[in-house]
Amino acid sequence: xxxxxxxxxxxxxxxxxxxxxxxxxxxxxxxxxxxxxxxxxxxxxxxxxxxxxxxxxxxxxxxxxxxxxxxxxxxxxxxxxxxxxxxxxxxxxxxxxxxxxxxxxxxxxxxxxxxxxxxxxxxxxxxxxxxxxxxxxxxxxxxxxxxxxxxxxxxxxxxxxxxxxxxxxxxxxxxxxxxxxxxxxxxxxxxxxxxxxxxxxxxxxxxxxxxxxxxx
Amino acid sequence: xxxxxxxxxxxxxxxxxxxxxxxxxxxxxxxxxxxxxxxxxxxxxxxxxxxxxxxxxxxxxxxxxxxxxxxxxxxxxxxxxxxxxxxxxxxxxxxxxxxxxxxxxxxxxxxxxxxxxxxxxxxxxxxxxxxxxxxxxxxxxxxxxxxxxxxxxxxxxxxxxxxxxxxxxxxxxxxxxxxxxxxxxxxxxxxxxxxxxxxxxxxxxxxxxxxxxxxxxxxxxxxxxxxxxxxxxxxxxxxxxxxxxxxxxxxxxxxxxxxxxxxxxxxxxxxxxxxxxxxxxxxxxxxxxxxxxxxxxxxxxxxxxxxxxxxxxxxxxxxxxxxxxxxxxxxxxxxxxxxxxxxxxxxxxxxxxxxxxxxxxxxxxxxxxxxxxxxxxxxxxxxxxxxxxxxxxxxxxxxxxxxxxxxxxxxxxxxxxxxxxxxxxxxxxxxxxxxxxxxxxxxxxxxxxxxxxxxxxxxxxxxxxxxxxxxxxxxxxxxxxxxxxxxxxxxxxxxxxxxxxxxxxxxxxxxxxxxxxxxxxxxxxxxxxxxxxxxxxxxxxxxxxxxxxxxxxxxxxxxxxxxxxxxxxxxxxxxxxxxxxxxxxxxxxxxxxxxxxxxxxxxxxxxxxxxxxxxxxxxxxxxxxxxxxxxxxxxxxxxxxxxxxxxxxxxxxxxxxxxxxxxxxxxxxxxxxxxxxxxxxxxxxxxxxxxxxxxxxxxxxxxxxxxxxxxxxxxxxxxxxxxxxxxxxxxxxxxxxxxxxxxxxxxxxxxxxxxxxxxxxxxxxxxxxxxxxxxxx
Numbered sequence: 004x005x006x007x008x009x010x011x012x013x014x015x016x017x018x019x020x021x022x023x024x025x026x027x028x029x030x031x032x033x034x035x036x037x038x039x040x041x042x043x044x045x046x047x048x049x050x051x052x053x054x055x056x057x058x059x060x061x062x063x064x065x066x067x068x069x070x071x072x073x074x075x076x077x078x079x080x081x082x083x084x085x086x087x088x089x090x091x092x093x094x095x096x097x098x099x100x101x102x103x104x105x106x107x108x109x110x111x112x113x114x115x116x117x118x119x120x121x122x123x124x125x126x127x128x129x130x131x132x133x134x135x136x137x138x139x140x141x142x143x144x145x146x147x148x149x150x151x152x153x154x155x156x157x158x159x160x161x162x163x164x165x166x167x168x169x170x171x172x173x174x175x176x177x178x179x180x181x182x183x184x185x186x187x188x189x190x191x192x193x194x195x196x197x198x199x200x201x202x203x204x205x206x207x208x209x210x211x212x213x214x215x216x217x218x219x
Numbered sequence: 220x221x222x223x224x225x226x227x228x229x230x231x232x233x234x235x236x237x238x239x240x241x242x243x244x245x246x247x248x249x250x251x252x253x254x255x256x257x258x259x260x261x262x263x264x265x266x267x268x269x270x271x272x273x274x275x276x277x278x279x280x281x282x283x284x285x286x287x288x289x290x291x292x293x294x295x296x297x298x299x300x301x302x303x304x305x306x307x308x309x310x311x312x313x314x315x316x317x318x319x320x321x322x323x324x325x326x327x328x329x330x331x332x333x334x335x336x337x338x339x340x341x342x343x344x345x346x347x348x349x350x351x352x353x354x355x356x357x358x359x360x361x362x363x364x365x366x367x368x369x370x371x372x373x374x375x376x377x378x379x380x381x382x383x384x385x386x387x388x389x390x391x392x393x394x395x396x397x398x399x400x401x402x403x404x405x406x407x408x409x410x411x412x413x414x415x416x417x418x419x420x421x422x423x424x425x426x427x428x429x430x431x432x433x434x435x436x437x438x439x440x441x442x443x444x445x446x447x448x449x450x451x452x453x454x455x456x457x458x459x460x461x462x463x464x465x466x467x468x469x470x471x472x473x474x475x476x477x478x479x480x481x482x483x484x485x486x487x488x489x490x491x492x493x494x495x496x497x498x499x500x501x502x503x504x505x506x507x508x509x510x511x512x513x514x515x516x517x518x519x520x521x522x523x524x525x526x527x528x529x530x531x532x533x534x535x536x537x538x539x540x541x542x543x544x545x546x547x548x549x550x551x552x553x554x555x556x557x558x559x560x561x562x563x564x565x566x567x568x569x570x571x572x573x574x575x576x577x578x579x580x581x582x583x584x585x586x587x588x589x590x591x592x593x594x595x596x597x598x599x600x601x602x603x604x605x606x607x608x609x610x611x612x613x614x615x616x617x618x619x620x621x622x623x624x625x626x627x628x629x630x631x632x633x634x635x636x637x638x639x640x641x642x643x644x645x646x647x648x649x650x651x652x653x654x655x656x657x658x659x660x661x662x663x664x665x666x667x668x669x670x671x672x673x674x675x676x677x678x679x680x681x682x683x684x685x686x687x688x689x690x691x692x693x694x695x696x697x698x699x700x701x702x703x704x705x706x707x708x709x710x711x712x713x714x715x716x717x718x719x720x721x722x723x724x725x726x727x728x729x730x731x732x733x734x735x736x737x738x739x740x741x742x743x744x745x746x747x748x749x750x751x752x753x754x755x756x757x758x759x760x761x762x763x764x765x766x767x768x769x770x771x772x773x774x775x776x777x778x779x780x781x782x783x784x785x786x787x788x789x790x791x792x793x794x795x796x797x798x799x800x801x802x803x804x805x806x807x808x809x810x811x812x813x814x815x816x817x818x819x820x821x822x823x824x825x826x827x828x829x830x831x832x833x834x835x836x837x838x839x840x841x842x843x844x845x846x847x848x849x850x851x852x853x854x855x856x857x858x859x860x861x862x863x864x865x866x867x868x869x870x871x872x873x874x875x876x877x878x879x880x881x882x883x884x885x886x887x888x889x890x891x892x893x894x895x896x897x898x899x900x901x902x903x904x905x906x907x908x909x910x911x912x913x914x915x916x917x918x919x920x921x922x923x924x925x926x927x928x929x930x931x932x933x934x935x936x937x938x939x940x941x942x943x944x945x946x947x948x949x950x951x952x953x954x955x956x957x958x959x960x961x962x963x964x965x966x967x968x969x970x971x972x973x974x975x976x977x978x979x980x981x982x983x984x985x986x987x988x989x990x991x992x993x994x995x996x
Contacts (some may be wrong), residue, residue, distance in 0.1 A: 021230055026854070029818075034761070038817025047319075047338045057796055060818040061859035078859055079818035083759035089866040129364040171339050175320060 021115045023187055024074040028094040030118045031103030032111040035083035036137040039168035040103060041077050044178050047171060066175075066182050073182040086138070094122060099131045099181050103153075106136045106165065107144040112152065119159055133162035135177060140167040220527070222413040247327040253328060253364035255279040255288055260366065265292045272370050275345030279307070279326060289325055291316065293334075295341055303341055316340075364585055419550065562790075621734035625698050626709055633713035647684050648718050651677050656720045667733030671726065671846035678847070682714050704851070707907045708789060711849050715787040719847070723786040726847075730839045739872055743834045746874045751830045760823035763814060772831060775801060779832055783840050788848040791840060792857040799860045802828060818863075826867045834871060841865050 009192045014132045038059045056062055065074040080086075080093045096102060100122055104115040115134060122132055134156050136147060149165060154162030162180050166173040247254075265278045274296025282289045288307050295301040307329075314329050316321035320338040323329040334344040347369065409482065577634040637648045655674055685691050695706055719726075734740050750758075755766050767775060782794040785934050802824050806816045829837065845853075845936055852860070 011609075024854075033759070033819050038819070040814045041817075042815050045921070056856055057860075058821060059815050060863070061856050063855070076855060078862075079821075081759065081818045083819065083823075085759055085865075086870065087869060089822075092862050092869075094868050097747045117836035159670040171318070 021071045021187060022074065023071060023185060024076065025098040025185055026078060026096060027075045027099040027101065027181070028080060028097040028101065029101050030077045030080055030090065030094070030115075030122070031082055031101075031135075032105070032108075032114045032186065035082065035103045035105040035108070035111050036168045037079055037082065037101075037103045040101070040135065040137055040166060040174060040177075041079065043171055043174045045077075047175060064178075066178055068179070068182055071187050073185060073187075075178065075182075090118075090121075091125060094126045094130075097126060097130060099133070099185060100126065101133045101135055101180045102161075102182070103135045103137050103179070103197055105138050106147045106152075107141050109146050112136075112147045119161065123159070129186070130206065131162070132160075132182055133164070133177060133181050136163070136165040137168060139165040139172055140169045221974060222428060240597065243346075243351065244327055244331055247330060247346070248325075250350065250364045250369070251327060253366055253369040254330065255281065256285060257281055257286065257365045262290060262292070265366075266302045268366060268370055269294045269302045273345060276370050277330075277344050278366055278370070278712045279330070283559075288314065293340060293342065305340065380638040405942075562866035579822070585601055629691075629694060630700075630710055630716060632690065633710075634687075634717055636688065636690070637717040644681075644688060645685050647681055651681060651718055652721050656725050667730065667737075668842070668846055670729055670733075671842070674722075674726065675847050675849075677716060678718060682710060685710060685714060707849070707851065711852075712787055712789060715789070719788075720786045722845075726843065727839060730842050734838060736840070739838060740835050742872045743838060743868070747830060747834060750871060753827070753830065755823050755827045758826050760820050761828070763810050764816060764820045764824060765805050765808045765810060766824060766827055767802060771801055771805050772828070775828060779837060779840075784837055788844045789852060791844050792852065792861060792979075794850065795844070795860055795864060796857065799825070799826075799863075822863060822867060825863060826870060829864075829867050829871060834868060837864070838868055838872070841868055943948050 029041060031037050039061055042059055045062045050086060060079045062077045062079075063074065065072050066079070067073070078093050078097065080090050100118075101121070102115045102118045104111040106112075118134060119134065122130060134152065136152050137150070151167075153163055155161075160183065162177070162178070164177045165175045166177055254277065258281075260278070260280060261283070262280060263282055267290055269276055269278060272294045274294055276294040278292050279288050280290040280292065281287060287309050289304040289309075291307055293303045293305065295303050308315050308317045310322070313322040314326055316329070316333075316339055321338060323332060323334065330344055330346070332338075333340055334346050335341045419919065421428055441832070636642055638642045639645045655677075658670060691710075695710070698706060754766060756762060778794055778798050778801075782791045782798070785791045785794065799821075802821070803816070805812065805822055806820060810816070841861070844861055844906070848857075848861075854860070
């Protein structure tokens with residue numbers, strides 16, 4: 004069923020935009036703020052263009068870049084060590100990953116490095132990996148230096164930002180940076196790809212385009 | 220550019236034309252001077268005025284020189300009266316908060332937006348309630364308002380305007396799938412009550428004096444199909460029978476929701492006329508209802524999360540009377556959370572097939588197929604009514620979009636085609652059924668996942684055959700109001716009915732054989748004994764997370780049963796999603812507001828539930844879904860929760876208390892490889908996914924060649940089906956996966972050897988060594 008609002012806000016025809024859909028997996032130790040980070044991103048955006056989901060472990064959100072709408076399907080993973088082994092089921096086939104650590108807990112940074120290593124070894128070869136030092140609002144309790152993480156990220160070729168799900172610092176920026184890095188040729192969107200009866204102006208995805216272009 | 224040019228596509232339907240109600244945006248614009256005062260007001264003055272007001276109270280300040288709005292001051296609430304400042308940027312003709320990327324073509328839109336969503340703000344802006352009552356007639360008063368009036372607590376605003384108008388406020392529907400609101404009137408309601416009330420403002424609500432007609436109102440969200448209206452009525456009927464328990468549960472939901480929107484009090488559970496799903500009317504007799512409501516003790520809206528919040532400080536009348544005009548805009552994720560149907564006590568359960576959160580036509584129709592006898596025969600009236608509603612519902616369906624009939628037409632046509640003597644499709648279906656029934660029974664033949672993969676592949680070719688039929692083409696082309704994926708899934712469902720239904724029992728028995736042989740069931744059973752005493756915290760869940768109580772657990776069990784009984788993998792996934800949803804409910808039931816539960820908690824909770832369920836059957840269902848679901852359906856939410864179910868079962872079946880936590884990695888991966896192959900193997904066979912060039916597909920190809928004999932037949936078929944695509948693919952693309960595969964191979968040589976696939980979980984001992992090594996790194 005076409006579920007989201009359609010047709011409502013458009014007065015003219017929509018510009019043809021490319022729609023790219025990506026699977027993004029969230030990794031990181033328990034309680035580093037994975038879900039909060041994503042929730043901040045998803046709920047900070049324009050609500051109408053959000054897909055309704057049943058819970059916070061799976062969320063979807065689109066961002067708009069120039070002529071491209073990038074839709075992220077965000078797969079959260081359980082950070083507990085005991086469930087570590089299940090992670091491949093989640094990152095398998097993911098085109099992007101955010102590895103999150105808590106800047107007040109050095110052990111979570113170590114764990115993040117392990118994740119990065121595992122992803123680089125085992126995930127899709129072209130996966131875009133971002134490292135997020137979360138809880139940047141707790142700077143006074145910081146135990147992982149910005150430079151340290153920054154250097155590590157540079158050495159390993161990761162995107163890196165310190166974020167705060169609490170204050171929203173760098174949250175949208177992080178997702179935008181990832182979106183920019185994604186290969187835009189990969190149109191996986193089934194809606195887009197499967198269209199064989201001509202252009203459907205009611206396409207909800209096309210609307211997301213308008214939603215997130217508000218910025219600039 | 221401007222994100223918000225139209226006010227969420229909501230159009231208020233004037234209740235009485237003589238007193239046109241202004242849109243909130245107009246209202247805001249009308250009193251812009253009040254919340255965006257000019258010259259004498261500066262930051263200090265604004266802070267002084269705002270400090271101590273409820274959270275979200277705000278003023279916008281202008282630059283003393285340019286008169287441009289520059290600063291948004293918002294009360295953070297709380298005891299210290301903190302006021303937060305946000306700079307407003309003004310680029311040409313658009314306004315935006317400096318920290319945000321969203322821009323608005325005028326200030327009122329900005330304010331409106333941030334009253335719904337906080338985005339970068341610490342709290343949502345709060346708009347005084349009285350503003351909703353401004354109409355054409357009294358709008359000139361708006362311009363005379365001052366910031367102090369704007370900020371003053373609502374108690375002082377109960378002037379004549381408020382009193383007179385409030386009860387008259389809410390009369391439009393909030394269903395905003397398009398620019399113009401879609402108005403749905405349940406025909407059942409019309410039949411019972413006539414349509415006088417549409418034109419006359421009757422002073423009594425027809426059913427208000429009959430307690431048995433109390434209804435909870437449930438607003439439709441844009442993400443629901445209109446069918447929700449009818450379903451709502453159905454739910455309401457069942458609720459009539461057992462109000463208190465259900466309501467108690469629902470108050471938990473509202474509490475959870477208040478975290479999201481501290482300033483929009485949960486809309487009171489207003490008893491409305493039957494089928495008052497969409498059309499609201501002002502209720503003037505609300506006071507007379509109060510006593511009864513109090514006696515049920517269940518309809519009280521939960522207290523606002525921020526005491527003193529503007530909206531909730533309003534009078535009893537407002538809280539309990541006509542639906543509080545939160546705003547004419549709807550915010551799907553907020554509402555959706557609120558209006559999720561509360562779980563009901565098991566003793567009064569309708570069969571799961573009548574669950575109301577499956578707000579789609581298909582669920583009503585289809586599930587009737589396997590509806591269980593009602594466990595509560597002493598409620599015949601509820602059932603009779605439900606039937607009535609269903610019939611009415613389908614009438615509405617035909618009137619509005621004809622979704623039901625389209626679906627029915629498709630299903631019937633496919634059925635007909637499958638029975639047509641000598642027809643190509645009929646022959647193909649017949650061949651498929653015979654072949655399938657024969658194949659699995661062969662003791663030397665392939666079993667388990669490989670077999671199921673073949674079945675999936677044949678289903679896909681059957682679907683292609685179907686697509687090729689001109690009659691089907693014509694039929695599908697006539698369906699204009701459904702998205703392609705929706706149509707895909709309709710076709711898929713009708714195919715399941717003719718092809719999968721006859722063989723599903725057989726497929727299950729093949730899965731059982733295979734899983735028995737690989738020892739999976741055995742491991743599940745024995746580990747269940749080890750793990751079943753574990754609480755959710757021992758499984759890794761955080762301290763505050765709730766678990767389903769016995770009632771919810773009972774409902775979940777019933778859903779598992781329904782999931783098992785469904786023959787269509789798509790339907791099964793839908794039921795799985797309902798289970799996950801109720802698990803989320805339980806998780807948040809006792810949590811403090813604002814707590815977000817992601818996978819860190821969901822996986823342990825699901826595992827906890829599984830440990831109290833029939834894992835052996837669930838394993839079979841999981842295999843069935845994973846193997847037979849159309850690969851395109853495996854993306855998105857369904858794919859996620861199916862993966863999670865799979866992962867949790869895997870965790871249980873492979874649990875070794877003494878071994879390192881990462882023991883499973885390799886088997887898990889192996890299994891995933893298999894699954895992944897499954898998921899993607901046939902992607903490219905689907906005509907409709909011809910352009911879907913994913914890494915996965917190439918990956919399966921590589922895997923196929925790696926595993927050699929494993930699936931010659933399939934890859935052959937695949938290649939044949941798909942030649943045109945191959946030509947378009949560059950060689951580099953095809954090579955990439957190789958790298959990945961070799962990378963993955965390390966640590967698990969065994970992996971590639973074991974071409975006995977998937978349903979195989981027992982090589983961990985050997986592999987574990989490798990993992991330990993991995994772990995050092």
